[in-house]
Amino acid sequence: MPESILNGLFFYVLAVVILGGAIMTITRRNAVHSAIWLVVTLMGVAGLYLHLNAEFLAAVQILVYIGGIMVLFLFVIMLVNLDEAAKQRQFNRQWSLALICTLVVLVEFGFFLMRGAGSFAFAEPGQGALKPNTELMAVALFQDYLLPFEIASLLLLVAILGAVLMAKKEI
Amino acid sequence: MPEITTAHYVMLSAALFSIGTIGVLTRRNVVIILMSIELILNAVNINLVAFSNQLMNMSGQAFAVFVIVDAAAEAAVGLGIIIALFRNKETVNADEIDLMKW
Amino acid sequence: MNEYFSPIDFLVLKPVILLTLFGIGVMLTDLFLDQQHKYMNAVTALVGLAFAAVQLWLIQSEMAAQGVAQIEAFRGAVVLDRFAIYFSWIFLISSAIAILIAIRYLEIEQEHHGEHYAIMLFAAVGMMVLVMGMDLVTLFIALELMVLSVYILTGFLRRDRRSNEAALKYLLLGAFSSGILAYGMSLLYGMSGSTNLNVIADSLAARPAGDPLVLIAITAIAAGLFFKVGAVPFHQWLPDAYEGAPTSVTAFMSVGPKAASFAFLLRMFLVPLGSAREEWLPLLVGVSIATMTLGNLAAISQSNVKRLLAYSAISHAGYLLLGLVSGNETGMKGIAIYFLVYTFMNMGAFAVIVALRRRDLIGDEIDDMAGLMYKCPTAAVLMLIFLLSLAGIPPTAGFLGKYFIFLSLIETGHITLAVIAVLYVAVALYYYFRIVAVMFMREPVDQEKLSFSPGIRIALGVTAAMTILIGLYPEPFIQFAGSTVLSILR
């Protein structure tokens, strides 16, 4: 079945990109390099969305995350000039907690490999559809999730207010 | 090669989630801590979109949009606070932010 | 009317819409006010709260008149039940008191901007939607609106490093916990195929016990929620945030957002996770014991009153979690009445600290309270009342909440827990009385008179009166609380 092999390949390549980027993000000394690797991860996630019939979300991921949030990150990194920080010790002492996290994940993976994918029972597939993606997204956002949508606008207003209040010298 | 199921995506998401968690717990640079939080939120979104694909149900994708909105809002305010802090004290290391006991 | 927005939706949201409009109004009028007239912003915000309260009252009496227990709106995304209305009252009251005590404080700190009141109103919007929410997406976004507003308020003194640091720590840990919470929510969605809490509850109930996914989801959601209510081991942000934030904001966040987070916690544990009670109960018992222990023991060694009250807030969270451990009607009633009382006594205590703030004195160290009895007997006596109430001494209101929670523990057979809790009340008495001792026994350092602004006068009057009133004449309040929280129990 070439189709499933193609799918598998796609998944594994993206998984490597995502996880590799993530590991590089949290280990780089220079914050700008971290940010670049984070962009790699975010791109990988966007690719995954495309694969999962979420085109709209893939576009939003790139537009908002990479074009917006990551640019903001880079902007701030350059404003606060982290050259000093890059020369110092990069990690603090909470290794024990981090070790526990890693162990939990390893146990989870072990469980997964031992019992197979079927051991995780998710809800049964429904009757809905995911295409045409944008139209269905509009229906979801403006009908089913109208209230959260409105509150999200308020959330963004507060975020703008907060960012301006915090970052501006004189109000 | 076995079929790629939703469980594979959930595993990927779990791995990404824990990498993000490790980043939050171990890094000293607050900007990188914020980036690690973005990793966690992306793990959440992978989960949501994978479930949405499995269930043929748009709720997950809609939820993911809101998670992205939240990530943007948090990043904006967080970076604003970092600038304010940097203006008063020139450091971005979490354990040098120690005027109060951590 | 078209199909996706009905008059019912509008009715349910009326108080929230009013608050939003007034919040935006405050931001607009702020442009035209000079520094002397910034207090007008506070007045506008209070008027907004009053309008919302009137609407809430109208909805409540209409529901009572027609015998409706709950109104669903937005396709089940929100449910306005008595539980939501009850907590909404707490949010409106606490926001109003916080605004009253903020006016003078912000003037002294020279950070008196209209945005403060606008953000406070938006936070109230988030809290009110949070207690109404019956849908994961609504709950998540409302929670974020609330906490994001509080992060900003915490860092509102931009030129003060303590405030910056507090805001940053709070934001980093808060965002982290939101991520964990969202992860748990995503698993709930995957298991049930819906974001509606009732649907999730049904599909979780149909799962076999000990399902690994359910366990992971419970762990993630519990961790996220414990972060928000400041339970051990996720409490580290709380003392710092309380200490660094402007005191008026500390008063606000110790009551409003805390009550909202707790209501959210109740809703999550009782509705979607209700069927998995066996799985989370041991976790909850452990966390509540640890929370009471740490909160009470760490409070003993504090030299800063705000920090001391922060640890006492942690310990209160422990007591409140005990109410959920017993999980019966008395326990719920206890939690509800506890929050009503807590609103008044805690905000009152912080109002006294705000009153101590002068141009050259921050007033939040215990030593700053020295000889308060001789400088200003009123403040000292009021503080005594609030501290007695926080400790839970009988004639005051604080006794009532603890009484019901301990009663519920005994009813459900958790005798050991009840004993431990009572022992910690004794510990709490010790550190509260440290403050009292300083106020009454020590000589004042300076003789400068305290001056109370009208806002603080009103706030202190209301909080003290209610603390005593609820303590002396509890029946109507008990009935009010008791009848309202039943709606959440399935």
Place this chain on the structure above:
Amino acid sequence: MPFSFPPSIEPFVLPALYIVILVAVFPLIAGYIVLLERKVMADIQVRLGPMRVGPHGLLQPIADAVKLLIKEDIIPAKADRMVFWLAPVISVVTALVALSLVPFSKYFFVADTNVGLLFLLSITSVGILGIILGGWSSNSHYPLLGALRSTAQLVSYEVALGFALIGGLMVAGTLSMQQMVHAQLEQQMWFIFYQPVAFVIYFIAALAETNRTPFDMPEAESEIVAGYHTEYSGFRFALYFLAEYANMVVVSSIAVTLFLGGWLRPFPNVRLLDFLNYAPILAMFVLAFFVFLGASRERRPIDKMGLAGLGAVCALIGLLFLVPAVLDWVQGLFWFVLKVFLVLYTFIWIRFTVPRYRYDQLMRIGWRWLIPLAMANVIVTAIVMILF
């Protein structure tokens, strides 16, 4: 079809071919846009412009490209080498990827997705990373300042640009680039007539997005040298240059697709004007005629022969267009390219007519005028659409 591909890869064949064509041909086109710009500038300033290389300087772009390629490649000593290398690549890749979503004609497009315009916007927004990283990695003051300014400008104007596009999208009712053109065919109207305000805002924001005058702050020579690419030279500089012109083509293409009827000929519904379908043939022959005329005036024999050859090629292409199938295929492409070049011409025209804004003026225009105006436009459009 004499032969056919296996069904599993069949849908990828044409797009792959188009990608190869775009990547191969676009640098050349960009070079000739530069030549056009220099010629127009010369004309406005009453000069001749480049005349040395080839007849009328027609080979100038190739000479320029060769020069840039063989120039010494300098990397500043303290630069962050990896990022310095990566930044122009990001810029150029995103710009070229964006081209793949442009509907050049009914047949000639690489991809048409359900979220086409959104993708286009998101990919162009990634290009900002190339600028900010390029400025930072040079480890030098002027590039960093230029990069920060540029980023702030791009992010600010992206908001206005997005809102302006929403106005057009509400009329079109689709995000797919092909469907937009079809919508204009069905509604028998270019959307510029429904959304004039949106078009103007879009055009201004597009000028800012591509760092063109009067918004070319990031490379204001007198203030911060050359902005973010001060330290770049040779091939890497050429990449930034290419990205800039690719971006110009992309924003013009969006304007053409959404507001100016895309690959439709003017008045596609009026039967009376059907003769316009033959415009490509006519254009080719007229072009050939003028080239021959020019050839007869040249003095040097090599120029004469060169131009004559070019004229012959034009005439040959014109003859080829006489085949109905070819004409049908080329029809849309012709109109699209014509419209894009008109928009580009306007860009160039403005560049040599309008003075540059100061940085604070630039930000004020963006935030105080364009964004509120664009939002008002969206609201008014929504109200009108509900009422009628």
